Amino acid sequence: MQSINVVNIDPNEAVQTTDGSMTEARRQLEVCNACRYCESFCSVFPAVNRERTFSEATITQLANLCHNCRGCYYACQYTAPHEFGINIPKVLAEVRQNSWQDNAMPAFMARAFHRSGAALAVAVVIGFALLLWLINQLPQSMNANLGEGFYNQLSHNAMIAIFIPAFLLPVLAIAISVRRYWRSVGGTQLRLCHIKAALASVAKMRNLAGGSGEGCNFEDEDRFSNARRWYHQATMIGFLLCFAATSAGTLMHYLFDMQAPYTLFSLPKMLGVSGGVLLSIGTLGLGLLKLQADRDLADRRVWGGEMGFIILLFLVSTSGLALYVLAASPWLPELLALHLGSVLALFVLMPFSKMVHGFYRLAALLREQQLQ
Structure with missing residues (x-):
């Protein structure tokens, strides 16, 4: 020994x-x-x-x-x-x-978010929501509100002009960040078998099942539970469904000239509503578990940042569901501003929030497959 x-x-x-x-x-x-x-x-x-x-x-x-x-x-x-x-x-x-x-690019932004992420996330959401609400108050000739439904509050062209750069630039920053990580750990050219095995591990959340398959004891020393695994899966699947809903709506708009608003049984609505429900449940559950867990078994410096990321995802999903349910209410302009402000804040803060952990963990699982 x-x-x-x-x-x-x-x-x-x-x-x-x-x-x-x-x-x-x-x-x-x-x-x-x-x-x-x-x-x-x-x-x-x-x-x-x-x-x-x-x-x-x-x-x-x-x-x-x-x-x-x-x-x-x-x-x-x-x-x-x-x-x-x-x-x-x-x-x-x-x-x-x-x-x-x-x-991260730039690194000081990541440090700032993880130091006080909850307050920063809420402040950015409020700031963007207020800005979008003010845009909606512009005269119709300036805002070009020529569409139906939500587009009567903020034009389609305005949404595209705002959200496409706000999404693509952070994704590029994350790609550069993960590439730096991949090089730093000695990652080499991937094979299909590596990708399949890593994705299977992600889909099943295998490493949250514990050695016995009974789950982990993240929130309670004496009790094994799969709760954290299930909430992670709900969050991941919900996020992917919401992304698929947006992608489906984009294809329907540009390829088939089928413009919003869409009916309940349309593909964007079915994907978006089901994804929003799962994402709200998953993030709420993860937040509650984190409140119960021992903070001395994690990095105390970034507890606020981790909670900030959970709050952002919860705001995006819950405000989206509220927007759908209350679309005919007089609160539509405010709800739309809150939802779009949450989405915009999530996009802009993505490279500095815990969103990157999914990409890094997938890269780590891929590298592990190479090393086995």
Whole structure:
């Protein structure tokens, strides 16, 4: 059996910098590599046991492979008050956060959002909503309100002019960020088998199922649950359905000259309403779980930013559903401004919010497939 040697670093005095987090992560991973009790828990520990030394690239890859389910912490015999002070979920969360921030464009925006994301998200939503509401108050000749339904409040051309750049530029920023990450962890050319296996893991949220398949104990040390896995799936599927609804509406408008508003049983409405319901349920559930969970097992610096991202998604989905239900009410201009302001805020803040974790985690799963 391997002996366990550990550098004498007080885990309660961990430095909140990239280098400090890396040093602490390396120390703890060396202990885990010697112990190997958690080998069957998730994808992280087989990857840990494959290594003899831990470079910064390897630690960054492991951090983005971690789903912060916390099962390893509650099973570990070396957590505080043991002198080893092992807290893998926390230290990998810090490294993971640093990797997102360091690769973001610009990095200072990512740091600002994750430091005070909830307040920033609400402020940006209110600001955009107010701006869009004021645009709607312009004289008809200036606003060109020539359409029906929502387009009578804000013209189709105005929506295109505002939202296309607001979506494409952040997506480009995320693509550059993920490319930087991929290069930093030594990613190489992908094969179809790598992509299929990684996507299957994402679809099933396999790493949130726990080693036994009973789920993780994210919100409660003594209770295994699949709640976090289910809420993640609802959020992911709901978001994809809403994106599909927007795509379907775009194709119908430009290819088939079928302009909004659409009926309830049209493809955009069916996809959008079902996606909105799932997204609202998923984000509400994730928010409640995060309120219950132990903040000392994550990166405390960014709790507000993570909640800010959840709030943004919840506002987008819930305001969209409210807009559909109350489309004939006198509150339509205000509801439309709130919904479009939420969507615009989500787009603009995407490269700096926790939205990037999905892309980074997929990249980490792809890289893991290459390394197996």
